[in-house]
Amino acid sequence: METVIQQKELNYAAVTKLMFDLAARYEFIKVYSIGKSVVGRPIYAAEIGIDKDKVVYAGGFHGSERLTTLTLLIFLEQLSAALKSNSDFSISNARDALFGKSLIIVPCVNPDGYEIALNGPKTAGTYAQSVSKILGNNEYKYWNANARGVDINHNFDAGFEQLKELERSEGIVGPSPRRYGGEYPESEPETKAMADLCRNNNVLQLICFHSQGEEIFWSYGENTPDRGYRLARLFATASGYRLVTPQGTASYGGYKDWFIKAFNRPGFTIELGKGENPLNPNQLYDIYNKVEELLLLGFAL
Ligand SMILES: [Zn+2]
Secondary structure, three states, X not given: OOOOOOOOOOOHHHHHHHHXXXXXXXXXXXXXXXXXXXXXXXXXXXXXXXXXXEEEEEOOOOOOOHHHHHHHHHHHHHHHHHHHOOOEEOOEEHHHHHOOOEEEEXXXXXXXXXXXXXXXXXXXXXXXXXXXXXHOOOOHHHOOXXXXXXXXXXXXXXXXXXXXXXXXXXXXXXXXXXXXXXXXXXXXXXXXXXXXXXXXXXXXXXXXXXXXXXXXXXXXXXXXOHHHHHHHHHHHHHHOOEEEOOOHHHOOOOHHHHHHHHHOOOEEEEEXXXXXXXXXXXXXXXXXXXXXHHHHHHHHO
């Protein structure tokens, strides 16, 4: 596979450069900032298409899940190459598959967490000292939160009270490398940027990429549309990943939870790969190949 990702451990500056390089090579990609992280890093989206109906793919919610960002970058490149040459992407003609829709890809929702998990607290600017304090004796490579120690995927307005109860039962009462949902929903700029993206666009469906487990989450409460389950079954068939229904208090405050609750439209969380986070970068192409058809179906259907 020919790809721009030669070096497997890209820092966020390299991720950004890669997005702009792709936009320079493919005139139909627009790269723009949808907001800024706590430390001030722009959160970039790459959009293909000019239609008003959008599909959103997002990764890099959790610092230690860098492979979700890299998988989406490979996807952006592969899809763009197929669109330019009017050829197939996975099992369908790329232009036919995208007809009538625009695709918005946010490869890294949490740039500060991405950098902290890769290169340590010193990357957090004026937050470096407080990140070190929150980290304590934990290793930085497992960091998942943003630079204020809030887990972005626990900070959306979906079952927040239940989530807080659950946190307290687990002894999480303040900023933490992982699983602290913040003081109130959308308290963090990264969360607000992602919610605004859906409030300001007509988003038909969205897929959040996390790692790991080779699992597909598709439901959240009573607002889960039937179409969500139908799509999830197709995703499972295409990838070999397992469908999972969250049990009891297992899932609150996530982007897909909030999207389903707020819009009554299909939202998914896909857990990429297997092993322990951070996943070994040498798994990247195996992971990508396994989900390429799922990545097609996610916007084609
Ligand atoms: Zn995650």
